[in-house]
Amino acid sequence: MTAWSNAPAGPGAPPLLTEQAEDIEQIWDAFFYIALGIGAIVVALLGWVILRYRHRDDVLPVQRHAHIPLEIGYTVVPLLVVVGLFAVTFGSVRAIDELGDDTDLVIEVTGFQWQWQFEYPESGVTVVGDETTDAELVLPAGASVRFEMTSVDVIHSFWIPAFRFKRDVIPGIVTRFEVDVGDSTGAFPGAGVCAEFCGLDHHKMGFDVRVVTADEFEAWAAQEARR
Amino acid sequence: MSTIGYERSSLVTVDEMIAPTTDAPGQRAGHGGGLPRTLSEWLTTTDHKAIGVAYAMTSMVFLAIGGLLAGVIRAELAEPGLQLVNETTYNSVFTIHGSVMVYLFAVPFGFALANYLIPLQIGAADLAFPRLNALSYWLYLFGGVIMLLGFVTDGGAAGFGWFAYPPLSGASESPGLGADLWIISVILTGTSGTLGAVNVIATVTMLRAPGMTMFRMPILTWNLFLTSFMVLLAFPVLTGALIMLLADRQFGTTFFDPGAGGTPILWQHLFWFFGHPEVYIIALPFFGVVTEIIPVFSRKPIFGYRGLVLATLAISALSTSVWAHHMFTTGQVVLPFFAATSFLIAVPTGVKVFNWIGTMWGGSLHFEPPLVFAIGFIVTFVAGGLTGVMLASPTLDFNLSDTYFVVAHLHYVMGGTVVFAFFAAVYFWWPKVTGRMLGRRLAHVQFALLFIGFNLTFFVMHILGRDGMARRVADYSPTDEFETLNLISSLGMLVITLSMIPFFVNIVRGLRGPRDAGADPWHANSLEWATSSPPPEHNFAWLPPIRSERPVFDLRWSGHDDVAAPGVATALAWRRDESGTVADEPSPPGPLDDDRDTAAHGKEKVVERSITVETTLWAGVAVYFAVIGAIYIAVEGDPAGISLLLLATGLGGLVAGWLWDFRRRHPEPRPQDRLDADASDETGVVGIYPTASVRPLALAAGMSAIALGVALGSWMTIAGLAIVASQVALLVRDADR
Numbered sequence: 008m009t010a011w012s013n014a015p016a017g018p019g020a021p022p023l024l025t026e027q028a029e030d031i032e033q034i035w036d037a038f039f040y041i042a043l044g045i046g047a048i049v050v051a052l053l054g055w056v057i058l059r060y061r062h063r064d065d066v067l068p069v070q071r072h073a074h075i076p077l078e079i080g081y082t083v084v085p086l087l088v089v090v091g092l093f094a095v096t097f098g099s100v101r102a103i104d105e106l107g108d109d110t111d112l113v114i115e116v117t118g119f120q121w122q123w124q125f126e127y128p129e130s131g132v133t134v135v136g137d138e139t140t141d142a143e144l145v146l147p148a149g150a151s152v153r154f155e156m157t158s159v160d161v162i163h164s165f166w167i168p169a170f171r172f173k174r175d176v177i178p179g180i181v182t183r184f185e186v187d188v189g190d191s192t193g194a195f196p197g198a199g200v201c202a203e204f205c206g207l208d209h210h211k212m213g214f215d216v217r218v219v220t221a222d223e224f225e226a227w228a229a230q231e232a233r234r
Numbered sequence: 235m236s237t238i239g240y241e242r243s244s245l246v247t248v249d250e251m252i253a254p255t256t257d258a259p260g261q262r263a264g265h266g267g268g269l270p271r272t273l274s275e276w277l278t279t280t281d282h283k284a285i286g287v288a289y290a291m292t293s294m295v296f297l298a299i300g301g302l303l304a305g306v307i308r309a310e311l312a313e314p315g316l317q318l319v320n321e322t323t324y325n326s327v328f329t330i331h332g333s334v335m336v337y338l339f340a341v342p343f344g345f346a347l348a349n350y351l352i353p354l355q356i357g358a359a360d361l362a363f364p365r366l367n368a369l370s371y372w373l374y375l376f377g378g379v380i381m382l383l384g385f386v387t388d389g390g391a392a393g394f395g396w397f398a399y400p401p402l403s404g405a406s407e408s409p410g411l412g413a414d415l416w417i418i419s420v421i422l423t424g425t426s427g428t429l430g431a432v433n434v435i436a437t438v439t440m441l442r443a444p445g446m447t448m449f450r451m452p453i454l455t456w457n458l459f460l461t462s463f464m465v466l467l468a469f470p471v472l473t474g475a476l477i478m479l480l481a482d483r484q485f486g487t488t489f490f491d492p493g494a495g496g497t498p499i500l501w502q503h504l505f506w507f508f509g510h511p512e513v514y515i516i517a518l519p520f521f522g523v524v525t526e527i528i529p530v531f532s533r534k535p536i537f538g539y540r541g542l543v544l545a546t547l548a549i550s551a552l553s554t555s556v557w558a559h560h561m562f563t564t565g566q567v568v569l570p571f572f573a574a575t576s577f578l579i580a581v582p583t584g585v586k587v588f589n590w591i592g593t594m595w596g597g598s599l600h601f602e603p604p605l606v607f608a609i610g611f612i613v614t615f616v617a618g619g620l621t622g623v624m625l626a627s628p629t630l631d632f633n634l635s636d637t638y639f640v641v642a643h644l645h646y647v648m649g650g651t652v653v654f655a656f657f658a659a660v661y662f663w664w665p666k667v668t669g670r671m672l673g674r675r676l677a678h679v680q681f682a683l684l685f686i687g688f689n690l691t692f693f694v695m696h697i698l699g700r701d702g703m704a705r706r707v708a709d710y711s712p713t714d715e716f717e718t719l720n721l722i723s724s725l726g727m728l729v730i731t732l733s734m735i736p737f738f739v740n741i742v743r744g745l746r747g748p749r750d751a752g753a754d755p756w757h758a759n760s761l762e763w764a765t766s767s768p769p770p771e772h773n774f775a776w777l778p779p780i781r782s783e784r785p786v787f788d789l790r791w792s793g794h795d796d797v798a799a800p801g802v803a804t805a806l807a808w809r810r811d812e813s814g815t816v817a818d819e820p821s822p823p824g825p826l827d828d829d830r831d832t833a834a835h836g837k838e839k840v841v842e843r844s845i846t847v848e849t850t851l852w853a854g855v856a857v858y859f860a861v862i863g864a865i866y867i868a869v870e871g872d873p874a875g876i877s878l879l880l881l882a883t884g885l886g887g888l889v890a891g892w893l894w895d896f897r898r899r900h901p902e903p904r905p906q907d908r909l910d911a912d913a914s915d916e917t918g919v920v921g922i923y924p925t926a927s928v929r930p931l932a933l934a935a936g937m938s939a940i941a942l943g944v945a946l947g948s949w950m951t952i953a954g955l956a957i958v959a960s961q962v963a964l965l966v967r968d969a970d971r
Contacts, residue, residue: 038630042620046620049612060599067797069596072537085584097869161402180566203399209707
């Protein structure tokens with residue numbers, strides 16, 4: 008149905024449009040399977056207890072109050088797990104969150120109730136959404152792109168699920184992030200979402216995303232700049 | 235100790251112990267059990283049980299209202315397009331749904347538990363400040379009604395979400411009166427909570443029965459006690475922030491206005507500094523509920539009592555340092571620090587889960603309704619905890635924050651767990667409050683429907699969030715492929731609604747049934763089961779010896795030397811001698827009389843100075859600051875963390891000095907700190923408390939009027955000030971007498 012029904016990231020899940028998204032997806036997988044494993048262990052323990060220790064006769068069970076080594080064990084093991092998860096997280100988060108020195112393209116994003124404006128200062132192009140047509144964010148494949156974002160009214164949040172990333176768009180300050188766009192091209196209508204509740208028409212505040220080749224991007228920018 | 239088979243007739247029952255005293259003066263069992271009967275009695279009561287019941291009933295009404303609003307949300311989202319409500323109404327509905335559930339149901343039900351149960355569990359006659367307690371209740375009720383009044387104002391109720399981010403919650407974006415009413419409502423309920431916390435801390439510190447040392451308190455009381463410290467830290471910050479927001483809206487200040495030098499981010503810090511402890515303020519009382527229930531129906535003591543207390547302490551402490559994980563996507567916070575503390579908090583919560591399973595392990599499980607709901611609680615809590623660990627990772631939170639994944643997560647941790655533990659509590663304490671039993675079969679049907687409905691409704695939301703559905707949307711596009719999952723979720727809500735039918739049938743039948751529950755229908759452990767059901771005015775005509783955290787268990791097994799806690803049989807025998815005719819200089823009972831006890835403790839320990847435990851709590855705060863400082867230095871490489879280490883040192887010094895000074899001034903331990911103190915001759919406190927006063931109601935009305943005047947006109951503030959001033963004048967006059 009949508010443009011991403013053949014997505015590599017599993018049924019229903021949006022495709023992975025940036026290099027960062029692919030890294031994040033790996034972290035997600037790690038967390039997901041660890042969580043699944045821990046959940047399965049706990050449910051299995053619970054299931055065993057329920058089946059094995061149901062009331063059978065009027066015998067008072069052994070009144071055990073504590074078992075210190077066991078308790079220390081089930082404190083230390085989860086501690087090690089979360090330390091590991093912390094390490095996994097911060098092996099990745101700097102690459103996602105930090106800004107580099109040289110980007111191929113800067114896009115200035117302005118959120119307003121209830122549409123988006125994308126400005127490409129280097130080519131003098133401005134794209135604004137209106138009530139009938141959502142704005143389209145055009146990205147050159149393989150480029151590193153920096154988004155510099157602000158809002159003119161309330162807090163919005165710039166979310167592209169296919170980036171596996173969002174950043175809030177806040178009045179009074181400029182928030183920034185960078186991605187390295189992947190090599191695959193395509194049009195992804197409705198791929199951008201406002202994720203922070205922003206009033207009446209919050210749910211209508213979406214935008215389209217189109218990834219094109221570098222040459223196509225130049226042509227598009229030149230054509231838009233003439234308008 | 236090995237397992238022993240037992241004849242039920244060999245066990246001592248509470249009913250036979252308290253039977254001779256049922257004619258005692260002040261006993262009103264059989265006539266409503268001390269609960270008020272007329273409207274004027276209800277309006278003026280200061281009895282903790284009556285106020286506890288009022289809290290519980292009021293919060294259940296708000297649960298029903300919040301549930302109805304949830305029904306509107308799910309009906310609207312069942313298919314694409316706006317069918318039922320428009321955007322304005324939808325935004326009000328989800329805002330008030332969240333606000334009602336958080337501020338008016340979950341927290342106040344915790345106070346219902348605290349009100350009704352803390353005095354009963356520690357063997358006290360009432361809370362420390364009964365009139366202050368009534369004031370808390372009235373502020374809560376008025377606050378709640380004020381929030382709902384928003385629906386009948388022009389422009390409708392507040393529609394900016396339960397965390398009210400400015401500028402959206404500012405005067406230009408949300409000009410309606412409903413928004414002001416929402417702010418005033420939360421100020422009033424927050425004040426109510428703060429006063430309630432003061433009351434709980436004072437009660438637990440001062441009013442424990444002789445022998446009820448800190449480490450013999452039921453875990454529920456522990457959790458409510460520690461929750462109250464979090465309330466004291468968090469609620470005033472929220473109240474302050476709300477007053478700033480109200481001033482921005484009404485008086486033209488610009489705390490949160492980016493156009494005039496203010497910053498919306500400041501609100502987020504203040505709100506979540508309240509908001510994250512709030513999550514645990516809601517959860518910990520319900521953790522306490524299941525910790526009471528699981529041992530009773532496993533016929534075992536709680537596994538790892540001290541570990542559980544420590545875990546609660548760790549959660550309370552850590553909960554004050556995780557707030558900015560709600561703000562990862564702003565890009566304005568220190569990621570590693572808040573991620574580290576958020577990950578860490580999973581450890582003590584995990585410990586609790588293993589302690590609950592450990593309690594059931596090797597037990598003799600009776601699947602009565604409270605245990606069944608408690609197990610449902612554990613399952614939903616584990617699911618919500620695991621997604622919580624995912625969200626603690628900024629890498630994943632950047633994507634998942636503000637999506638239906640978060641909606642799923644928060645409904646597992648704050649919705650499912652709270653509701654399952656809430657019903658567990660209702661089924662468990664219903665016989666105590668009413669003297670009547672509820673039906674087992676209907677409860678099991680209700681559980682099955684609720685469990686299926688809950689997971690249908692909320693599990694699919696995880697997938698929706700990952701697939702790209704943002705939260706708080708009134709509508710979604712048919713091209714988004716969200717239809718099937720939303721439909722499943724809405725059908726699940728229908729099943730949840732159905733599950734309420736057997737509950738209401740059960741309640742109605744239960745109220746008509748015979749009053750035959752007896753004092754201790756479940757074979758329970760803690761002191762509330764050592765008095766009649768419902769308990770008489772001022773709770774206890776008689777207390778069993780308190781020699782462990784399970785005084786009623788010890789009483790039941792007092793005929794079995796190897797089961798009951800050491801010293802119980804001696805204490806009971808001593809009391810019988812004393813009340814008999816031959817009181818031949820009976821030696822006082824105590825562990826020292828009992829060889830087994832000294833063997834059990836490994837040393838001759840007769841005093842647990844609870845003051846030491848209380849001091850340890852504060853020392854723990856110092857250690858905590860030190861740990862946090864160390865984490866900060868470690869993950870940030872920033873020497874600023876040294877300031878926390880200095881703060882910790884200072885705090886530690888203060889605590890040590892205070893402890894030394896207290897010991898010097900109070901060489902004798904208080905009765906509630908003595909391991910061998912006997913409760914039998916210390917129950918003569920009945921009658922020292924006022925049982926009725928109209929002041930709390932008047933004061934609450936005055937305080938509400940002062941706040942409402944900010945939005946409705948200064949005449950109201952002036953009227954409110956006049957009422958409050960008159961009440962204060964009366965108090966001063968009384969104090970002079």
